[in-house]
Amino acid sequence: MTAPKYALKPVSLSAFTLNPGLTRRSAFARGAELLTLAALGTAAVRSIRTVRAADAPSGPFGAPFGASSAKSRIGVFCFTWAGSGGEVASEMKRLNPSVTVTRIERAKPYPEEYTPTTEEAKREKAAAEFPELRPTPVSPKDFDVEVIGHPVWGGNLPRPLFTFLREHAEEFRGRRVLHYAMHGGSGLGDTDEDMRALLPGVPFRGVAFYGWGGLRDRDAVGIWMKQEGLL
Numbered sequence: 001m002t003a004p005k006y007a008l009k010p011v012s013l014s015a016f017t018l019n020p021g022l023t024r025r026s027a028f029a030r031g032a033e034l035l036t037l038a039a040l041g042t043a044a045v046r047s048i049r050t051v052r053a054a055d056a057p058s059g060p061f062g063a064p065f066g067a068s069s070a071k072s073r074i075g076v077f078c079f080t081w082a083g084s085g086g087e088v089a090s091e092m093k094r095l096n097p098s099v100t101v102t103r104i105e106r107a108k109p110y111p112e113e114y115t116p117t118t119e120e121a122k123r124e125k126a127a128a129e130f131p132e133l134r135p136t137p138v139s140p141k142d143f144d145v146e147v148i149g150h151p152v153w154g155g156n157l158p159r160p161l162f163t164f165l166r167e168h169a170e171e172f173r174g175r176r177v178l179h180y181a182m183h184g185g186s187g188l189g190d191t192d193e194d195m196r197a198l199l200p201g202v203p204f205r206g207v208a209f210y211g212w213g214g215l216r217d218r219d220a221v222g223i224w225m226k227q228e229g230l231l
């Protein structure tokens with residue numbers, strides 16, 4: 001049996017200083033097919049890569065969260081640094097035009113380079129910061145179903161998600177929330193715990209998509225959406 005590429009949780013940020021030459025741009029290029037940011041504002045349309053069924057999403061699926069909500073207004077709020085989370089958001093919109101994608105962005109952008117970004121993420125996390133965000137044009141209360149898209153950083157939600165969820169906690173009350181975690185080997189990590197702490201009492205469910213160097217399995221997005229009643 002070959003060793004996994006990354007340690008399973010707990011994962012420290014230092015475990016992800018694996019490729020100091022990696023930049024956001026090269027991470028994009030590695031993903032190779034960024035339908036991504038058509039919906040998120042960056043025109044980057046490439047060919048769709050072959051999907052691997054083995055990468056189908058893992059996670060607890062019970063009754064669909066978005067049951068009978070295929071025609072509901074679905075708000076996807078997505079923070080992405082290297083683009084794979086944006087690919088998922090684009091695919092969601094392609095499959096269901098009722099999806100509105102809103103990008104969560106830190107007011108002061110993260111560096112382009114990978115290592116400085118991990119250092120900045122590590123610093124923010126140690127300081128438990130709530131970084132300022134760029135204003136978003138829509139609010140979670142504008143939608144029937146909320147979906148939060150994010151990468152896993154150091155086993156946790158990136159700090160901009162802490163700001164976003166704290167700022168909008170009231171608007172999530174009484175709703176059901178889905179989140180998808182883009183990861184490079186750790187799965188959801190501790191992001192469920194972070195969600196629970198930030199949105200106390202709000203039912204939510206998470207799914208993990210492998211996204212190191214781009215979304216690996218585009219079909220997994222549709223499978224997950226069906227399972228959650230979003231299609």
Ligand SMILES: Cc1cc2nc3c(=O)[nH]c(=O)nc-3n(C[C@H](O)[C@H](O)[C@H](O)COP(=O)(O)O)c2cc1C
Nearest residue numbers: 080081082083084085151154155182184185186211
């Ligand atoms: C600062 C930083 C920290 C990361 N920490 C983790 C981690 O703890 N676990 C993991 O599986 N992947 C980790 N990764 C890899 C990303 O989560 C993964 O590539 C993800 O697909 C990126 O999503 P994005 O393309 O939407 O930015 C990290 C990447 C960065 C830049």
